[in-house]
Amino acid sequence: MDEVARQVYPASTLYVLATPIGNFADITLRALHVLALVDAVACEDTRNTGHLLMRYGLSKKLIAAHQHNEREIAEKLIVRLQAGERIALVSDAGTPAISDPGARIVDAVRAAGLRVMPLPGPSAxxxxxxxxxxxxxxxxxxxxxxxxxxxxxxxxxxxxxxxxxxxxxxxxxxxxxxxxxxxxxxxxxxxxxxxxxxxxxxxxxxxxxxxxxxxxxxxxxxxxxxxxxxxxxxxPPAAEEDGAEAERVLRILLAECTVKQAATLAAHITGHKKNALYERALVIKAE
Incomplete structure (x- = not known):
């Protein structure tokens, strides 16, 4: 822990902090130090994070930051960061912003010219x-x-x-x-x-x-x-190359034909399944 404490943890910084995905013993030493140091924790669910902090003997101000309020909360966090605070961003489990809320907050904080520091850890x-x-x-x-x-x-x-x-x-x-x-x-x-x-x-x-x-x-x-x-x-690599060719043919045909016609012709030309080509044609048309 002495090595962790000797490191620099700048103010006015958002700490994107990974938390355990199920086993409380998987928290990192640096994560524990930062959680003890920060002024507040922005979290997906205040109840879950409150319970997590209690397991480590910590208590912090919790700010709800979930998928329905990310943009609004980002503005409030930026004001606090600009005032010199350190704030941790956590999700319910694992690394924030990876199939979890957090990316919009990080984007807004960076756009405001403030520092974002990742603390790596568990990822399912x-x-x-x-x-x-x-x-x-x-x-x-x-x-x-x-x-x-x-x-x-x-x-x-x-x-x-x-x-x-x-x-x-x-x-x-x-x-x-x-x-x-x-x-x-x-x-x-x-x-x-x-x-x-x-x-x-x-x-x-x-x-x-x-x-x-x-x-x-x-x-x-x-x-x-x-x-x-x-x-x-x-x-396998051969299938990837074959798929790329089928996609090229399908795109050419879509420029002149309906989705159904393009899929039928592409199936005859490439040998790929018509249904798969039809579904892919729908995706291409929607681009």
Whole structure:
């Protein structure tokens, strides 16, 4: 702790501070020091953060900063920062602004010419990736998919030919529907990883072929409980190149044809599935 205390923590600074995703012991020494030092904590849920601080023997002024009031709160935080205060920005769990509120606040604070300092720490996506065993030099963080089936399917089709490992967040009540949607779009031989309840008592990391995923989810009620990180193996490089060519052909045809006609012709030319091309054509038309 002496090393932490000797470091510099400037005033008029927003500290973007990662908090544990389930295990309170995962807090960093620097995060604890900053939480004790700051004048206030901007947080997604004051009750959750209040409980977190109590676990560490801390008590601070809490400012609710969630997705419905980010712009309004950003202005108030800027005034406080300009007055010389130090403020920590936290989410309910993990790193703020990563599939959580915070990005608009950070953007506004930076636009005001004030300093933003990240304090790295827990991230569910990176924790799951590190334990997945999926060998790939790239990953693509998707976060939460759209709730409505049509928008979700369009989003998945746009990712079909990507070579990078795909990372999704998902809630327990949607996990079965999302696995079915993945199986309808991607090849069954791809590896999928379910990282469930990470760092908590009932943590589970399971890897299988996508074709076996629905059966695994259904075989035990516990497989549908908890917060999920899903990791899906990326497409082989040849598929990515093939997909890029199909996209090029589809865009050319859309300039002269209806969506249905373009999808039908592109399917004949490239050998790709008509339904997948049709969904992709809808996305292109909406751009």
């Amino acid at each position: 996506a990176i924790a799951a990736l590190s334990a997945s065993g999926l060998v790939c030099d790239q990953f693509h963080f998707v976060g939460f998919l759209p709730a409505k089936a049509r928008q979700r399917d369009a989003a998945l089709h746009s990712l079909r030919d990507m070579a990078a490992t795909l990372i999704f967040y998902e809630a327990p009540h949607r996990i079965s529907a999302v696995v079915d949607a993945l199986a309808a779009v991607f090849e069954g031989q791809r590896q999928i990883v379910f990282a469930r309840e990470l760092t908590k008592l009932f943590e589970e990391v399971h890897r299988c072929h996508l074709s076996d995923a629905a059966a695994w989810v259904a075989q035990d009620a516990h497989h549908q409980k908890g917060e999920f990180v899903l990791l899906l193996e990326g497409a």
